[in-house]
Amino acid sequence: MKNHSTIIIGGGWAGLAAAVELSKHNIPVTVFEAAKQAGGRARTVTHNNTLLDNGQHLMIGAYHQMLSLLKTININYRDVFLQIPQQLEIIDLNRQTTVFKLKLPLLPAPINLLTGILSCPSLNLTSKLKTLYKFNKLLKTPLNKDISVEEWLNTAGLPAEYTNYLLKPLCLAALTTHPHEASARIFQTVLQQTFNGQASNTDLLIPAIDLGHVFPEAAIKYIESKGGQVFLEHRASKLNAINGKIQSIIVNDETIETTNVILATSAKSTEKLLSDIDNCMHIKQQLHNLNYEPVTTIYLQYNPQVRLPLPMMGAINGISEWIFDRSICRQPGLIAVVISANGLHMTLNNEQLSAKVATELAQQFPDWPAAESVMVIREKRATLRCIPDIDHFRPGIQTPVSNLRLCGDYVYIEENNQPGLPSTLEGAMRSGVKCAQQLIQEYL
Ligand SMILES: Cc1cc2nc3c(=O)[nH]c(=O)nc-3n(C[C@H](O)[C@H](O)[C@H](O)COP(=O)(O)OP(=O)(O)OC[C@H]3O[C@@H](n4cnc5c(N)ncnc54)[C@H](O)[C@@H]3O)c2cc1C
CATH class of the missing domain: 3.90.660.10 (Polyamine Oxidase; Chain A, domain 2)
Known part of the structure; x- marks a missing residue:
């Protein structure tokens, strides 16, 4: 029977983020990824000899964890992204006309937003002043109860153009959830982290190469350079728990002993892999209820x-x-x-x-x-689906099995008492790094 001390199951951006963080601390890891290539939902696909992404992605300057991990693996983010200051133009496909334009200048926040709104050609002077006052208030007023984004925006008193042409499309893009169903608390956090921080937070980072070459390929090289191993086409099918600890896992029909396991699979695959573990009942129920x-x-x-x-x-x-x-x-x-x-x-x-x-x-x-x-x-x-109060239904990193941790874009991570992030690359990577840091504490 083989023994791999620290095993990460899943080579998406969360699993690789955890692996990079552990490798940075000279803890060699073994990553098992079921697919032919790493990257998970943010992977490269080939079509007629063209490298495409399995979905066009967009990142922003507020993705601090992603940017920091790229630095760790020696990727200059300017080589892999087109970085442009936030410049949005919204077209109305019914009327074939541009209905909204917003361009934020390269100035420190919040002056960039202030200047951007004041020079926005789509708002008249009254609407600009109203937007400045009401948007600031909207971002600063804590939401004691989570409601839908639509309800939240309806009470904000913002100009309709700003709400309908900017905030609602942003909600759908950032939370992948329609405003009438989306969590106002999570959207507020996203807006705060984007518009209230440093000016570069609002920059758009559009991948300038296929996603596999933005992070996964270089992450694997880095992990291997630190003594770790990444096995593709290696599917974990069972976790064997004895006395509240994972003793071994089964990968491609082979039993592998382990000391610590990080489960970095999607929520659905995690639910399946936990099915045999009795004391993870609560987590399985949480995962089952996610949409x-x-x-x-x-x-x-x-x-x-x-x-x-x-x-x-x-x-x-x-x-x-x-x-x-x-x-x-x-x-x-x-x-x-x-x-x-x-x-x-x-x-x-x-x-x-x-x-x-x-x-x-x-x-x-x-x-x-x-x-x-x-x-x-x-x-x-x-x-x-990022609905109000979703954080109550998201499992955290630690499971009742002492040597089993979870990471992924569905995992709730506690940060400054703020709501979790929506399912994004940044959320996935932050959970991976947090998970690795908990383990590093244990190894110290
Ligand atoms: C089309 C699309 C567009 C998106 N657009 C954006 C965007 O613009 N911006 C943004 O920030 N986010 C976007 N996202 C979300 C983002 O891609 C995800 O949040 C992120 O990729 C999730 O990463 P993860 O590592 O948590 O999970 P996953 O990517 O699902 O990784 C899990 C990995 O585990 C592997 N696995 C599963 N079961 C097993 C097993 N039994 N054994 C071994 N390996 C296993 C899988 O093959 C997979 O590689 C988009 C997602 C999609 C699909």
């Missing part, structure tokens, strides 16, 4: 001359929500359209959906030629 939201990405290949006016644009009153120009990934003419959460698009098959999105783009950009090819990627369980 998920899909994210759909439609990649449309146009003539290489085709460009969006901006690297990324928002859209309302149509099926398409966010449109990205992949020429920033050296993929000229490739446009990615992202649709978050459930909606009408889920009732359409891939052909119908592609046709609908292509028509919306053709109406908005009449100069573009027809798309040459289209690919649809649907991730049914892309993120947790």
